[in-house]
Amino acid sequence: MITLWHCLAVGAILFGLGLTGFLTRRNLITMFLCAELMLQGVALNFAAFARWHAQMYGQVFVIFAVAVAAAEAALALALFLTLYRQARSMDVSVWQSLREAGVPATVDPDPLPPPTAAEEEEIVHLPPAGLRPAISRKEEHAGV
Amino acid sequence: MPVSEPMSLVWLILSLPLAAAIAAALLSPSRFGRTLAHVPLVVACACAALLAVTLLAQWHRIPSGRLVSQAWTWFAAGQLQVNVSLALDPLSATMLAMITFISAWIALFSTGYMSGERGYARFFAIMSLFVFAMCGLVLANNLFLLLGFWELVGLCSYLLIGYYFTKPSAAAAARKAFLVTRLGDVGLVLGIFWLWKLGGWHTDLSAILDYLAQHRPAEGEISLVCLLLLCGAIGKSAQFPLYVWLPDAMEGPTPVSALIHAATMVTAGVYLVARCAPLFVLSSTAPIIIAWIGGTTALLAAVLALAQTDLKRILAYSTVSQLGYMFLALGTLGTVHPALAVVAALFHLLTHAFYKALLFLSAGSVMHAMGGVIDLRAFGGLRRLMPITHLCFLCGAAALAGVPLLSGFWSKDLILETVVAASEQGGPYSGGYYLLLLIALVTALLTAFYSFRAYFLAFWGAERVPSEAEGHAHESPLVMTGPLIILAAGALGAGILLEPITHSLSQFLATTPTVQQAAQWSAATEWHVHFNWTIALISTTLAAIGIGAAALLYHRGEPQHLPAILEPIMSLSRRELYIERVYHVLIVQPLEGLAFLAKVCDNAWSGTIRLIAALPGMAGQWLRVIHNGLLQFYAVGMMLGLAVLMTFVILRVAR
Numbered sequence: 037m038i039t040l041w042h043c044l045a046v047g048a049i050l051f052g053l054g055l056t057g058f059l060t061r062r063n064l065i066t067m068f069l070c071a072e073l074m075l076q077g078v079a080l081n082f083a084a085f086a087r088w089h090a091q092m093y094g095q096v097f098v099i100f101a102v103a104v105a106a107a108e109a110a111l112a113l114a115l116f117l118t119l120y121r122q123a124r125s126m127d128v129s130v131w132q133s134l135r136e137a138g139v140p141a142t143v144d145p146d147p148l149p150p151p152t153a154a155e156e157e158e159i160v161h162l163p164p165a166g167l168r169p170a171i172s173r174k175e176e177h178a179g180v
Numbered sequence: 181m182p183v184s185e186p187m188s189l190v191w192l193i194l195s196l197p198l199a200a201a202i203a204a205a206l207l208s209p210s211r212f213g214r215t216l217a218h219v220p221l222v223v224a225c226a227c228a229a230l231l232a233v234t235l236l237a238q239w240h241r242i243p244s245g246r247l248v249s250q251a252w253t254w255f256a257a258g259q260l261q262v263n264v265s266l267a268l269d270p271l272s273a274t275m276l277a278m279i280t281f282i283s284a285w286i287a288l289f290s291t292g293y294m295s296g297e298r299g300y301a302r303f304f305a306i307m308s309l310f311v312f313a314m315c316g317l318v319l320a321n322n323l324f325l326l327l328g329f330w331e332l333v334g335l336c337s338y339l340l341i342g343y344y345f346t347k348p349s350a351a352a353a354a355r356k357a358f359l360v361t362r363l364g365d366v367g368l369v370l371g372i373f374w375l376w377k378l379g380g381w382h383t384d385l386s387a388i389l390d391y392l393a394q395h396r397p398a399e400g401e402i403s404l405v406c407l408l409l410l411c412g413a414i415g416k417s418a419q420f421p422l423y424v425w426l427p428d429a430m431e432g433p434t435p436v437s438a439l440i441h442a443a444t445m446v447t448a449g450v451y452l453v454a455r456c457a458p459l460f461v462l463s464s465t466a467p468i469i470i471a472w473i474g475g476t477t478a479l480l481a482a483v484l485a486l487a488q489t490d491l492k493r494i495l496a497y498s499t500v501s502q503l504g505y506m507f508l509a510l511g512t513l514g515t516v517h518p519a520l521a522v523v524a525a526l527f528h529l530l531t532h533a534f535y536k537a538l539l540f541l542s543a544g545s546v547m548h549a550m551g552g553v554i555d556l557r558a559f560g561g562l563r564r565l566m567p568i569t570h571l572c573f574l575c576g577a578a579a580l581a582g583v584p585l586l587s588g589f590w591s592k593d594l595i596l597e598t599v600v601a602a603s604e605q606g607g608p609y610s611g612g613y614y615l616l617l618l619i620a621l622v623t624a625l626l627t628a629f630y631s632f633r634a635y636f637l638a639f640w641g642a643e644r645v646p647s648e649a650e651g652h653a654h655e656s657p658l659v660m661t662g663p664l665i666i667l668a669a670g671a672l673g674a675g676i677l678l679e680p681i682t683h684s685l686s687q688f689l690a691t692t693p694t695v696q697q698a699a700q701w702s703a704a705t706e707w708h709v710h711f712n713w714t715i716a717l718i719s720t721t722l723a724a725i726g727i728g729a730a731a732l733l734y735h736r737g738e739p740q741h742l743p744a745i746l747e748p749i750m751s752l753s754r755r756e757l758y759i760e761r762v763y764h765v766l767i768v769q770p771l772e773g774l775a776f777l778a779k780v781c782d783n784a785w786s787g788t789i790r791l792i793a794a795l796p797g798m799a800g801q802w803l804r805v806i807h808n809g810l811l812q813f814y815a816v817g818m819m820l821g822l823a824v825l826m827t828f829v830i831l832r833v834a835r
Binding site for chain 1: 805808813
């Protein structure tokens, strides 16, 4: 029998995992996924309590939250794309230049390696359905 | 409304100058602004004058004696309903004809006088606006509408005194004129509101008077209303103690001095009192106060005019003095028949408009030739250089001095007769009126002296021309001398035409409904204008003495060594009786002290406010370190905050 406590425990674990990931990872997309994880943990709590109270309010709220999360994901990914175009990096600490003027920069003891020339070259194209994704322009030309 | 109807003519007269103002303002940015801006004003004034004279000529067709046009409601709030309503009665029709006629000639004169000035179009736009406002002021039946036009003429006066606004003295004079008249206007506004309350919450003057006829208010209350209205009249008509702005107002261009500060705007106060004559009749104390203010001002200003060296300043003080005469005539309202008092004041107003506009325009013609110099010490002996101006000025000065048969003589004489009649009535103030008669006679003597002193200093003796004239001092062009000649004809003949032979003015004005109402409410029953030979003889003698003394002392065109008895009074007059100084010590300095105190308090207060505002800023300065741009740092902060909150909640729940 799955009780309220089981559900709450799963929700708490999801939230904890998301939190940990959000605080420790620096890749914007990973951080975003972690934030989603936290959101889903909370949503699970809503659903669990809705069932426990035998009411629909919690479920309505979950659907609402999921819908908003979907919209938010679209927005966030678009933002990440523009951020990537600016900085050529998904590292969030690049953006510490947005800090208050006069505050010293935080020196990163373990920076991400700079992108290699090969990675710079890589432009990901959506392949036609059923084909292996093309990795570089050269191969793409060769493949076609 | 058909065009031939009188009331539509009135609306047309009112709208012509307004249209001219708009046209001149629209012309000003274009390249025609320098050459054609005078056309709207001249055309509008000429047409308005023709229409106004037509109205007067057709007056016998109006049986009721008054036309009221209730056009639309301007605004309404609760009890207060303000209509745009105009009233045309003999009083306002006379004023309207005078204003449009004089302003047409002055407009023509200004085209010559102002040519080549900077802001040519601005000048004519404001002059047109002024004529519009003055016509509106005269025609307004509603007190609030009257107040609106009253302020509008004040605004135009301000703008035109400060026409040369780059000159600090002109800017200061404009400000002074505006502020001093505003001081009187406070009383006017209070008076109008009180009258609104007394008059059964009506705002139309005719309605208020009809209401008051049914519901007679308490004597004290009506006296207070009259005195409050009088405050506004004193400010606008430059009476003691608020006359100080008018001499300074001569900083404006000379046509402005002629039109606004001699012929029309300054007479608005006289007109207001004449228009409200029924109210003043009801009060027993207000008329004698008017009389004393008028008498005091007449004498004081005449003394001040004695030793001035600025020609325009002499004329300004003379205007103040003559306005004092008009107030003196109105001050007999309750004692003699109201029609007599109003006719005397209005007759002097009309003749004064002619000869004072003439004098100012002559002074302007002189100033034009002398390159802008108007100080009598700098030039003299212009008799041969400017023959037409000389003759015109002589006509004006003679009319002002009261030379027999000229217009000033008749109107001044009528005022003196009115005062004599008041002193003979034997009321409680007859002694006062007798004293005022003596004051008026002394003023007549001084008037003759100072007007001819100015004449001799300017036109007699050896020819002297200031260097500013740059060697081409000449008689003014026809466009300037033409109006001078017309006005000179008016100054010579207007008096004899209007009153002493035909009595047409007094009969016409006596049919004014408000004057008739005043007559019903006053104790006086019969009236007639009769020529008092004794008074005429005395005033003629005094004028002759004044002119003779001026001729004796100044016929060489240069300041003479004065007899020892005259020296103290001349020196006092030169220093303007220290009145400006007294005002400065009594009013300006305490106010400056108050302003300083207010500044200190304000600084203390705003310092406190600034200190309070600085605290969050300091806190922010201290906290900005944590804004380091690292997203994870913020997330940790939020998590820690959440943790603290949760701990708190859990501990609270557990307890």
